[in-house]
Amino acid sequence: MDIQASRPADPSFSEATKTFAKIGLLSFGGPAGQIALMHRILVDEKRWLDEPRFLHALNYCMLLPGPEAMQLATYAGWLLHGVRGGLVAGLLFVLPGAIVITLLSALYLTVGDVPLVQGLLFGLKAAVLAVVLEALIKVSKRAIKDWTMVVLAAAAFIAIAFLKLPFPLIIAAAALIGVFLRKTGSTAGAKAKAAAADAYMQIEMPEWARPNWRRFLVTLAVWLAIWFVPLFALHATLGSANVFAAEASFFSTMATVTFGGAYAVLAYVAQQAVEVYGWLRPDEMLTGLGLAETTPGPLILVLVFVGFLGGARLSGLDALTGGVLGAAVTLWFTFVPCFLWIFVGAPYVETVRNVRWLASALSAVTAAVVGIIANLAVWFALHVLFANVGEWPIGPFVLPTPDLATIDLTAAAIAIAAGIALIRYHQNMIAVLVAAALAGMIWMLA
Structure with a gap:
């Protein structure tokens, strides 16, 4: 044929x-x-x-x-x-x-x-x-x-x-x-x-x-810069204790270690975001999962819910402003590595x-x-x-x-x-x- x-x-x-x-x-x-x-x-x-x-x-x-x-x-x-x-x-x-x-x-x-x-x-x-x-x-x-x-x-x-x-x-x-x-x-x-x-x-x-080694090196350098320059900038300007810097580091780490799809991500995030960082309550993880299951896009968008609540509650800003910024930080550091x-x-x-x-x-x-x-x-x-x-x-x-x-x-x-x-x-x-x-x-x- x-x-x-x-x-x-x-x-x-x-x-x-x-x-x-x-x-x-x-x-x-x-x-x-x-x-x-x-x-x-x-x-x-x-x-x-x-x-x-x-x-x-x-x-x-x-x-x-x-x-x-x-x-x-x-x-x-x-x-x-x-x-x-x-x-x-x-x-x-x-x-x-x-x-x-x-x-x-x-x-x-x-x-x-x-x-x-x-x-x-x-x-x-x-x-x-x-x-x-x-x-x-x-x-x-x-x-x-x-x-x-x-x-x-x-x-x-x-x-x-x-x-x-x-x-x-x-x-x-x-x-x-x-x-x-x-x-x-x-x-x-x-x-x-x-x-x-x-x-x-x-x-x-x-x-x-x-395959092209020159293109490989250029692509690698560009996407590493897109990933890590904002990460370092958040830590340098806001301090590592700031919730947005902490979210950037956490979701960067998550993006590299969570093999096994969205449910593997959920288990990892639930333990860290609830018990270590205190961004949300245990029952709220299930609420976020329900929202992510019923919206278009990858199930991992439950992380946007996590980042939103963390930013809303711990940023010191107006709740909605902090929430939207937290969601944006989460989105960036979760998905930029995927393109890489x-x-x-x-x-x-x-x-x-x-x-x-x-x-x-x-x-x-x-x-x-x-x-x-x-x-x-x-x-x-x-x-x-x-x-x-x-x-x-x-x-x-x-x-x-x-x-x-x-x-x-x-x-x-x-x-x-x-x-x-x-x-x-x-x-x-x-x-x-x-x-x-x-x-x-x-x-x-x-």
């Missing part, structure tokens, strides 16, 4: 910008839903990227610290239009949700626990559970191609859900297993995948996707697509990620549907034990209805979310 003839011409910059703006506005449902959304638009509808290239980019982004969905959008934009394409795609993925969650943070700070707002969040959280489940089904169909991938996904789920093993360890083990399977020829379809990779490499690569990882590393990642043992390793990583996403779906379901969830240690395993007496039947009903609408009848996601929000508000007021 002529690969060049089978795909449309690359889009214009304005067309790509409109498409990534659409993705940014519709990117509800956490990383699983957002990855599924990008796949549907970029691979199935527009055909700007083929399946192997999309999954290759996804595998790389899953190995990075920080929000994998935002980095995948940046990578896709970079593939189409270089650095400016990556910048536009990444910013459009983040900014709509960042603006919304900043406004919601201000509403939370000034209005508090208003029943109408509580009801809206209640209905949306239940519906988002269905969105995540729908996305898990779609990702599984793409990534699970044979029985070895099923075993890998199941093993990854058990490892992270019941053994509490670190995410990087699970990913490393999956990669090693993938290399072993490649050498033994155990992976079904290996020859077909290799042929597809070889055919892909025959396509002319754009100039910016080719993509723009510096992507040209070298593209060149290894035809290294077959590495392709096999990354395919195994993709299968393991299905198990990771399944664990996130289970975690979210337990905390949406049950008020109390304990743990039951059995040897090396730790099993979640929801208190069945605390089940929220209304949340379950909304989630089931949303799931039927999305998975069985393929209804519009935004319409389902709006209907769920209205149901939640009606229930809370009643």
Whole structure:
């Protein structure tokens, strides 16, 4: 098959910008839903990227610290239009949700626990559970191609859900297993995948996707300056004890150590922001998670809520002014490193697509990620549907034990209805979310 003839011409910059703006506005449902959304638009509808290239980019982004969905959008934009394409795609993925969650943070700070707002969040959280489940089904169909991938996904789920093993360890083990399977020829379809990779490499690569040491050094220097010059300036002008300087340092550190996606970030931030810095209360972390789950953009935007409350309460400024500045500092030092990882590393990642043992390793990583996403779906379901969830240690395993007496039947009903609408009848996601929000508000007021 002529690969060049089978795909449309690359889009214009304005067309790509409109498409990534659409993705940014519709990117509800956490990383699983957002990855599924990008796949549907970029691979199935527009055909700007083929399946192997999309999954290759996804595998790389899953190995990075920080929000994998935002980095995948940046990578896709970079593939189409270089650095400016990556910048536009990444910013459009983040900014709509960042603006919304900043406004919601201000509403939370000034209005508090208003029943109408509580009801809206209640209905949306239940519906988002269905969105995540729908996305898990779609990702599984793409990534699970044979029985070895099923075993890998199941093993990854058990490892992270019941053994509490670190995410990087699970990913490393999956990669090693993938290399072993490649050498033994155990992976079904290996020859077909290799042929597809070889055919892909025959396509002319754009100039910016080719490794270049001069461009590598310039890109590295520019993005390190964008990251660290403001960091040093905040410490020099405000002092390290100032809340904005502390947020800049904390979220810079977070951006480099939080492997495992948004829930890994949440666990790290909850412990530090609540217990060490005192920016917010423990129950407010769950409020922030609810806001982030129900706004477009990456789930890691929960950090904007954290930064807003920290700035509002500890800056010494007017609460709203301090909150907005805290949100801006958080946004900058959380996402600038994401652009650095993509723009510096992507040209070298593209060149290894035809290294077959590495392709096999990354395919195994993709299968393991299905198990990771399944664990996130289970975690979210337990905390949406049950008020109390304990743990039951059995040897090396730790099993979640929801208190069945605390089940929220209304949340379950909304989630089931949303799931039927999305998975069985393929209804519009935004319409389902709006209907769920209205149901939640009606229930809370009643």
